[in-house]
Amino acid sequence: MENEKLNHIRHSAAHLLAAAVLRIWPDTKLTIGPAIENGFYYDFDFTDPISDDDLPKIEKMMAKTLADWNEFTHREVSEQEAREMYKDNPYKLELIDEIVQKGEALTLYKAGYFEDLCRGGHSEEPNKDIGAFKLLSLAGAYWRGDEKNTMLTRIYGTAFVTQTELDEYLHMLEEAKRRDHKKIGKEIDLFIMHETSPGMTYWLPKGVILYNELYAFTREMYKKYGYQEVMTPQLNKKELYETSGHWSHYKDDMFVANMGENEEFGIKPMNCPNAMVIFKSKTRSYNDLPLRLADTSLLHRYERSGTLNGLFRTRQFRQDDAHVFIMDDHISDEFSQIMQMIEEMYAPFNLSYRLRFGTRPAKFMGEQKDWDRAESALESVLQQSGKEYFKAQGEGAFYGPKVDILMKDAIGREWQTGTIQLDFQQPKNFELKYSHSDGTEKMPVVFHRAIYGSLERFLGVLIEHYVGAFPVWLAPVQVAILPISDKVTDFAQKVYEQFKDSGTRVELDMSNQTIGAKIREATLQKVPYLCIIGEKEESESNRVGKEIISIRTRDGRDLGNLELSEFLESIKKEIEKKT
């Protein structure tokens, strides 16, 4: 109910925006202006382009206009009347066509002097209900979201009942900015991007540690769950992609390499075709199934330039990808094993996730009865798992139903990461078969599954989730040793060696700075433990005959004096447990 009210407020604010724009630029053509998840927008066709600097002006006009918006009234009009009214506005005319075709009534909603073709859903007393609003940004958007249509100017805004709520929302936006992984990645030296290879990451030494730790964890899980790793070619002749169907459906999104006249290669955008080749490379028996092949090859996709976005959308990435070849009756068991794997692999990050179950789309391959069987198998496992999931009707892949993982980060944003897809199609394209126990040949079914999805993207999400302050097992530097003066250099060196020998990722800060500056720097680098070493520690160590160190955490907690061997023990446990 609350939500509905908020939607009404926001939709009313969209009307208000349209009214204000018309008062300033009367020749502007109006199109549509719905409420959306966190606010509203209105798409305009301006005669002259406007800019961000115009937003405050529009806001002022909105405030002025709102003053005499006491209520919304509406009336129904005839088709002729509506057409006459919008005779110069092709967008509204198109809408009228559709409404008439659907046999619905044409209604006009009016507040103050402003009347707009609209289905309804407004607040009853706009000038009381719209307590606070703000225009946020300007963007281009195609009429009806279709690239072939005119590009309109979209103005985004948001509205709330109270100023406090608006402030909170704006604060959340600030918080998201503060967590920007592109910014943090640069600050703590994880990765850079360079214009010579747009959309591809240069992983720096510290970023590689992070990457490899995550990768090592997935490999541990592979072992545990009966996966075998393979490595497959990066460049494949176009014939491979013709067989898989990618050449006809996916070529525009692929990098291709043309060698001479007759040889054309595609740079692999996904591992599936190679997995099919491996399956086919020898005679398979039902005894071999399930055959679980993990492949973490580098993938390249020629994403449209405008969609690139830090680590979130890159043109080069790896997935924790695997293909599982199974018999029909394994679907349910295998899927529940995958679900268990997901649970275990998301546990260390302290984040919740939910699942989106995509079912048969309008255009699908294969037999409807196979789909029905597969869907019900997946759904019953989903139900048993007790995990939160929702059905996205018709959003499965054309080759099979799928389940996507949507994970929620520390500030409640939701990210699509992993995906599990059942595939009836590739086995057909590649004519895969195995010998069944009864001596007949059968076709396997394939699960494509990636639990973190793109490792780059997942790491991007983790950077924002942790604001760069990774748990010890992931932290590129786990301990920073900060000597107070060079009187204790030898002692610091000795402690440093012991950390190193224990396998801890440790750095020794020998720079000529005050202890305050060293602490500040290590803290900004988000090093979990700072080991401060001065004359006190040294003499205390000499007194008791063991190394005594003093530890402070990156969030300012002073753990006081500790015995080095004990601290090594506790940090080792922390790393093992991934806490």
Add this chain to the structure above:
RNA sequence: GCCGGCAUGGCUCAGUGGUAGAGCAAGUCAUUGGUAAUGACUAGAUCGUGAGUUCGAUUCUCACUGUCGGCUCCA
């Protein structure tokens, strides 16, 4: 790709139609300091690339490249 913004030393940013400035980072020296910045000095930029306008362009115009916000939300 399309719409709009942005592009100045490694980073963050200021600035001007007459060939540039700060802070941080870096280097040198002094300082030997106890839990978030010790001080001084030095070096470092043909102002993203190309073209145009101009006596003269980092500044104005155009194109290109890169990057950021959008391009799913349906009167």
